[in-house]
Amino acid sequence: MPLDGLRGHRALAQRLFEELRTRPSHAYLFSGPRGVGKALVAESLAHGILCERSPGEKFCCTPEQCPVRIGASLPARGRTATAPPPRCDCCAACVQVASRVHPDFNYIAKPPGRTDVLIEQVRDLISQLGIRPSRGARRIAIIDDAETLNIPAQNALLKTLEEPPGQTIIFMITSSERALLDTIRSRMRPVRFGALTTSDIEQILAARGIASGERAAALARLARGSAARAIALASGEEPPIKELLTAVANANSMDFVRAQALAQEFFANRDQAAANFELLARLLEEILCYKLLGAEAGVDAPSNKSLADKLPLDAVVSCIGGAVRAVEAVEAMANPRLQAEQFWVSAGRAIRGEN
Secondary structure (H helix, E strand, O other), X not given: OHHHHOOOOHHHHHHHHHHXXXXXXXXXXXXXXXXXXXXXXXXXXXXXXXXXXXXXXOOOOOHHHOHHHHHHHOOHHHOXXXXXOOOOOOOHHHHHHHOOOOOOEEEEOOOOOOOOOOHHHHHHHHHHXXXXXXXXXXXXXXXXXXXXXXXXXXXXXXXXHHOOOOOEEEEEEEOOHHHOOHHHHOOOEEEEOOOOOHHHHHHHXXXXXXXXXXXXXXXXXXXXXXXXXXXXXHOOOOOOHHHXXXXXXXXXXXXHHHHHHHHHHHOOOXXXXXXXXXXXXXXXXXXXXXXXXXXXOOOOOOOHHHHHHHOOHHHHHHHHHHXXXXXXXXXXXXXXXXXXXXXXXXXXXXXXXXX
């Protein structure tokens, strides 16, 4: 059964399959942290509905290992003009869903290099949803990166959500419910996803042949519940651990000029800011564990233990809270650089005992 490949959300996916079989909603809002598998579950449901060989939970494609999807997602430098297309033993419908060309399946997301889902994408989707399914009983639509929908785009969706075509099911994927209008949220069935456990992430890394053993465990700790972040870390995108820890160590002399420089370097856009605020929160949590429990912090930075001894306990707690609030604000579309400037100024005050 393909759901065996899901980590952390298998029971939730099974409940959703049962709901879709008996009494489906016209629209679902999948919310939760980035990189925990929300879109993977949505695509699994799409496969289960549209699969022509074995519909339902036993659909014939395995999304997390599908060669069509994996081949299509490879960077250009990893492909050659003469390389044959990836082969797949799935039914034609599942292959088309995986490659996102199925006539009854629509998928939109933030285009590469853009900061939001374009209203033109939304309008095109709405026009497609008005067409009756051509090969099955349902038309499935997935709107990924929904937190980046601007107000006009959300308003354009309202009528479709209020009076949806009877044969359509919409899955909207977001990392921040608060970025969506109340009128949007109220017309959808909410489904909330939690962060993955470190064990789940280790198993994902091992199953994909990315990392195992101590390396997988270290990546899982730093990933803060996100499989996507763990995979990015393993691919060589080194997180700025030492730089951020150095900034924390020197925060007692933090001024606004230095805070601005840090904001520009490590928090310049929404994705970078959210990732680095979450990383900061994780590093500070490990320092807090060391201070409270005397345990090794487990971060690959020579100054980490001495930094834990140096920082006041209440300052560490204050900085963790500040980092978590900053993540929430950035995901709610607040200015990331401004949030970073405020965080570093506040961190300096906390470490100096001025708060």
